[in-house]
Amino acid sequence: MEELKLTCLHDKHVALGAKMSPFGGFDMPIEYSSIKEEHTAVREACGVFDVSHMGEIFVTGLDAEKFVNHIFTNDITGAPYGKIYYGIMCYPNGGSVDDLLVYAMGEGKYLLVVNASNIDKDHAWIVEQSKGYDVVIDNQSDYYGPVAVHGPKSEEVVERLLKLNVSDLAFYTFKEIEVDGETIIASRTGYTGEDGFELYGSHAYINKVWDALIASGEVLPCGLGCRDTLRFEVALPLYGHELSDDITPIEAGLGIFVKLDKEEFIGKNALAEQKALGLKKKIVGIELLDRAIPRAGYPIEVEGEEIGTVTTGYHCLSVDKSVCMALIDARFSALETPVEIRIRKKTFAGKVVKKKFYQKNYKK
Amino acid sequence: MSKVIEGIKYADSHEWVKVEGNIGFIGISDYAQHSLGDIVYVDLPSEGDEISKGEEFGAVESVKAASDLYSPVSGTIIEINSALESEPELINQDAYENWIIKVELADPSELDSLLDAAAYEKICE
Incomplete structure (x- = not known):
């Protein structure tokens, strides 16, 4: 059995008395108080999740746009800085490598946020597909320790407790903000069906964010248990369940994120055929x-x-x-x-x- | 810290049995309810079913997982706690007050092989 990885907030989860369990190769908090209580906090007020097990892979270079379009089912052509796209990476047969977010970070620079359990597989897949493209693939998963702040009160909480100006962010957009000498990424995204933000920064910054939110008493620490009940209720897929190497995005009902009118991408022919012939x-x-x-x-x-x-x-x-x-x-x-x-x-x-x-x- | 109470017997699969005459009340321990978390469903057997010691007779389900129930004794199920059908969370509130089934004991000597409070407390450590 491979040794479990620890996130930069691991000690804090243990100190809060969380029930811990392996997920995607990490020892993660499942619940702190109760799944029901945490679930309700996110639906009605505000909760914070350690999502630093997620992977962050940067793609940069002259061919970056063309390359990301090649491996991704959504269409990022001409994406303006600050825009985020959800989509899937597929195998040539249409099966799913992973589902992910692509952050358009300026000309020739994209951030791919992938599932924890797939970081190594995805990185290897992306590197393999990049042959012949002028791009650099940089896996920064060990640097970033994102947290997710979700719930109807999250905008107010992030602005007041974290002093981040995020009210101008539209859904599925992000901005980079200078805080304490480092550049963090704040995006209006999430996996709960509620309004909320994901904050990407160094381990030191993420620890500060976590401490400030928990110390306030206004934000409940939330584990992966309620993250799953929350995403499930709003029909968001979880890789390994509703998507897999054997389940295509069309079969998963994610056709709107598959741009078959795009010139080409891996899996396009198989997915087009599936759509034409029926599922x-x-x-x-x-x-x-x-x-x-x-x-x-x-x-x-x-x-x-x-x-x-x-x-x-x-x-x-x-x-x-x-x-x-x-x-x-x-x-x-x-x-x-x-x-x-x-x-x-x-x-x-x-x-x-x-x-x-x-x-x-x-x-x- | 989970509560273990005196005067009842425990199975290492975390059920308890409280005996009154030849009737055994069966439930799950406080340790078990705590490990499971919020209980949202109890899969109850039918009254009149015969069960043997160690046999599965139902399940307790929390939000995240199902946990099978094993009978600590053999006998006939004479009553199920139907209050748990609509209020499964009663087990979270008091695991010892809220029994799950009542069994007419077929062989009271089976009780000797179960754990007392002190022995059960040790396996929960």
Whole structure:
């Protein structure tokens, strides 16, 4: 077993009494007080997450725009400084290498923010694809220790407690700010369905931010437990669940981030063909008619035949229903289709529903 | 710190049994509820089911995980705590007050192989 990596805030999580667990190769806080309490804090007030396990990879050089467009499903052509794009890196067969954010940092410079569990794989993939392009790939994941501040009060909290001027940031934009002799990145992005910010800086800066927010008593420390319940309710995918090397972004319902009108990108032909011929399998939402909880990996059945599996499921905290996202045979994906979910020894009735179980509350 | 109470028996899988006559009340320990976190669902068996010692009879589910329940004794399930169907969080509030099933004991001598409070406290350390 490989030794777990520690984030720069690890000692603080332990001191706060967090339940710690391995995630993406890091020893991460799952919950401090309770998942429900932390979940509610983000929906109603403000919470802070250590997301410094995420990876930051810079792509710079004369061919940077062309290269990022080559490996990324979204279209960054002519991206103005400060704009952020969500998209997927695909294999030639359309399967997903990872989903990521691309920050346009000025001419010939892009920051790619990738999933913790995929940093090494992504870095190797990007380097391999970069042959023949005039670009430099620089993995800065060990330098940056981002934190995410989320919830309806986050703008006010970040401005007052951290003295950062962020109210002018639009959704999916960022700016660089000089603080204490270093340049930090503040972006209006996140993974909770609420308004909020992600702050990227040195370990020293991130520790200062964390301390200021926690000491205020106004911002609840939040673990990966509620990060998952929050993202799940608003149908944001998690790599390894709703996206994988075997699940394309089209199957995951992320077609709007796949720009098939772009000249070329890795996976384009396979994804275009999939879209043209129709999907064989698809990520859908399923609601149970009972309180039993559909967990990842549980089989979905129709008339006793297995037609798919649960990818993420919870008793949804914001709407008090047992719901899941599942990868199923697309022939059964129409809304209201009755299905059964096998949970331990029993089967429970459910139906296909829209997979957004809770409405996002972004400030646009 | 989790609470361990005297006068009841524990299984190393973190269930407890309190005996009154030939009836055993079965629940999960405070340590177990604390490890699980917010409990949102209890998968209860049916009244009348026969269970053997060590057999799975249901599950307790927190937000993040499902944890199977194993019976510390053999017997017949004579009652389930149906209050847990609508208020599973009662177990978080008091794990010893809120039993999950009542079992008519088939073999009271099985109790001898279970842990007392002091022995159970040691395995929770």
